[in-house]
Amino acid sequence: MNPPAASLSILPTKGNFACIRCSERKVGCDRRNPCGACVRHNVLCVIRPPKPPRRKRGPSKEKLVLERLTRYEELLQERGIDPNQVTGSSESENHPGVNNLAECETVWRLPMQATIFKPRLVHRQSRTELVDNNLWSRVAEEIHDDEATLGDDSENGGSDGEASDADFSFVLGGKSPITAPSHPPAEIIRQLWQIFIENINPLMKVVHIPSLQIAMDKAIGNIENIPRGFEALMFAIYHIAIISLTDDECKDLMGETKTILLRRYLASTKAALSRAKFMSTASIVVLQALVIHLISIRDIYEPRALWNLTGVAIRIAEGMGMRIDGKLLGLSPFETEIRRRLWWQLKLHDSRAAELCGQAKFQDFGLNNTSPKIPANVNDADLYPSMLQPPEESTRPTEMIWCMFRTELAGFASAQIARMPKLDKAMFANHEYAALDDMKIKEVVIHELIDNLETKYLRFCDPSQPLQLMVLFGARCVANIIRFMTYHPRKWANQDEVPESEQQLVWDIVLRLLEQYNQMQSSPQLRRFAWNVPYFIQWHAIIHVLDSLRAKPLHIDAGKAWGLVNTLYETNLEMCLSTKKPMFVAIGNLCLKAFGAREAALAKENKNLSNPPQYIVRLREQRGEAKARREAAIARNKQRVSVDSEKRSTSMDADNTLLDSNQTPGNLQVEAQTQQNPAASQPANVQSSTRTGDDAFWLNDAVSGNVCACGSAEAMNLDSNDILAQDYWFDTPSGEVMDWEKWDTWLGNNDPVRPTFGS
Known part of the structure; x- marks a missing residue:
């Protein structure tokens, strides 16, 4: 009697096929069901399923094209048209001896090969990937078929007790x-x-x-x-x-x-x-x-790190096919809409991150017929995974109104940058200020944007709804930012030569901006969205206000302006007092200069100034502490140089000893001063080096290298402690205007800040 295991079979008997076990052991199989070998060994006998017969190849693509072409020529001849006389048939006229098949290959080869590269999505067990080249399009089906056999290497694999070598945790820090x-x-x-x-x-x-x-x-x-x-x-x-x-x-x-x-x-x-x-x-x-x-x-995060991480996210999205609209890839309306939202949010975030680390923004917003469309103006309730048709867009405000508003602005900005004339001079972060030199054209463009926003969104907004009120405030801020960019003080050569009306116009614009920022953060109705405001503050406007208060401490609106600055600092105290980003340290230095100028001006008029705000006190304490650390570091460096000089003098020959003797205390003092102000030791037409300690170690000519204790080659490497300890970069002679190119460098700093001098 056969054992129970051997009596089972997966497939019906088919005498032409050996079982899997006999095939693997490479022994003869009697091709029964079950076979004798499996019965003797008491194992399950599974017969290998036959492969489906291959389909007969149909006519080749070239032959099909040729047949169609012949049919089209016959139809033309029936209507009295000679195909050989049709414009564009120079191939036949120039090469009468070539047969029709060769001619067809010449005309159609490229279009037929181009179809191989048509983008497609490959749906795997745990992911969807875009295939967009010849190699992968040929093996896409094999990948899909093999996945079920080999198992999916998904992100859920592995045990909690093991650290994966491919987790890339270092990328996130x-x-x-x-x-x-x-x-x-x-x-x-x-x-x-x-x-x-x-x-x-x-x-x-x-x-x-x-x-x-x-x-x-x-x-x-x-x-x-x-x-x-x-x-x-x-x-x-x-x-x-x-x-x-x-x-x-x-x-x-x-x-x-x-x-x-x-x-x-x-x-x-x-x-x-x-x-x-x-x-x-x-x-x-x-x-x-x-x-x-x-x-x-x-x-x-430091701006450059954030921008780089955003680039990683965009690459991941591109690998999933999000740079192509989901409708063209045959995806469902629901998934298409979710992918559009994700893609546009990423691109909007990328443009702001690029601006804050000194890169050009809105440079790759160009749309073509395959780009993801703007997300639909619909509520989440109008979307569901099983929907078969795209939702009908609303003409009234929906949950998407803020995102739709931002997308509209991005489209406007990218269109204006695309219309910019190509400039010979290299620009820094805020290159958009140079767009459209004609003021009349600028005013027309501003009114076009405001009218467009009013028509599409603002006229429908209900101020009693927090999100719609946020859009109203955002639209006012945008209008003022664009006007500020239009009349940006960077184009002023000398402040005394600028018309008073234009100065007052820019001043009014920046004060309105400050008011709107403060309202968006302090309004009880908008408190839930206050977390989003600081990232979008227009720091050029803040810099202009502080610089104007420094130049004119007793300006007629100085009291109002300082009230707005106080509110901005107190609302964003942790960010504005941060020493991790050189931008905030530099703005803090300018703020102290402006406040000091106001104190001095009031003292001359025998007016008492109330106690300075808490943020002014803290800013001064930070700089005092940084100066003390820097002085201690300079003293340690002087002592180290002196010790090294004595050691060299005892071991070197007479000539070298003579060279070392030039390192007098006076020269050491000059060296210390040079470390404090490296720009002073260089010619006016030579820009100070901005190499970090790593690059200086590699590129410096000197063997020992004048690398300070923090690892920086020079103070101009934008280290926060150096900025805290010194403020010579911000000295602006009376009557001259702010050096905006220098501020572009600060605002676009992309060097990571490291603690220095033992801090």
Whole structure:
């Protein structure tokens, strides 16, 4: 009697095929079902399924084209048209001896090969990838077929006890995650999710709330078994929701300070993204998590690092095919719309990040017939995954109004930059100020934009709705920013020669801008969106206000202007007092100069000034501490140079000793002064070097190199402590205007700042 295992079979008997086990052992199979060998060994006998017969190849493409061409010629002849006389048939006239097939190959070869490169999406088990070249288009089907056999190398693979070599945690600045980060309690998760819906989502719109709500409920109910990509999205939502809260709100909600919570959930978000293998992902959920993370770190990361990370996200999106509209790729209306939202949010974020690190913005917003279309003006409730037709767009304000408003501005800005004349002179970050020299044309363009915004959005906005009120404020700010760029003081050669009317016009514009920024951050109705305002402050306007207050301390509007500056600093105290970004340190120096000029002017008129604001006190303390650190470092350097000189003098020959004897204390003092002000030791037409310590170590001619203790080659490497300790860059002779090219360099600084002098 046959064993039970051997009596089973997967396929019906077919005598022409050997079983799999006999084929692998390379032994003869009696081709029975089950076979004798499997019965003897008491194993399951599985017969290899036959491969389907190959389809007979149809006629070649060349033959089909030739047949169609012949048919078209016959139709033309029936209507009395000679194909040989048709314009463009020079091929036949010039080469009468070539047969029709060769001629057809000459005409059609390129178009037929071009069809091989048609972009397509390959849907795998856990991802969707764009295939857009000849090599991958030929193996796309093989990849899809092999995935089921070999298994999917998804981001959910691996155990929590192992650190992946491909997690790329160093890209985000974190450590390789060994275990999953810890979620807050379920009730806290629900509250943070609701905060995200109210405070964050209206300004981003990169997720679909109704479908994500269902997924969040499932995740909360089974928190131990969440896919790693969705886990990354959850932690990104926790982190950015906490950013929108005040310190008191954080204590009431979670019992800890905002600083502690931000540090914890920033690290958790990085760990979750690394566990999800974000660098190799093709998952929309992981990309959504990364985009939210980039927006949450934009105020704390160095601008160049943020811009580079944004470039990583754009590359991931391009690999998923987001640079091509989803409709052209055959995607569903729902997925097409989500991809459009993600792509435009990324591009808008990239343009601002580029501007803040000194790069040209709005340079790659050019649209063609394959680019993703602007997101639809619809509510999330109008979208659902199973929809078969695109939603009908609303002509009234929807949840998308803020994103639609920003997209409209991006299109306007890119169109104006495209119309700019090509300038011979290299420009810095704010090259858009040079667009359209004709003031009349500029005014026409401004009115066109305002009319367009009014027609599409503003006339429908209800100020009682917070998001629509935000759009109204944003539109006013944009109008003033464009007017400021139109009359930007960078084109003033000498302030005394500028008409008083033009100076007053620019002054009124920047004061209105400051008022609008303060209102957007202080209005109780807009408090939920206040977290978004600081990143978009027009710092050129702030610089102009402070420089004008420095030049004219007793300006008729000085009291009003200082009130606005005080509110701006007090509202954004942590950011404005930050020493991590040279831009804020440089603006702080200018603010102190302006305040000092006001104190001196009032003292001359025997007027008492009330106690300085707290931020002025703190700015002065920072610079005092930095000067003390710098003096201590210079003293240590002088002592080290003196010791090195004595050692060399005892070991070198007479000639070298003579050279060393020139290192007198006076020369050492000159050296110390040179370290303090390197620009003073160079000719006027030679720009000071801006090499960092690494480049100086490689490129400096001197063997020892004058590299300071912080690792910087010179103070002009934009190190914050050097800026705090010195302010000679901001000296502007009376009657002269601000050197805006120098400020462009500060605002576009892209050197990371490192702590120096033991700080």
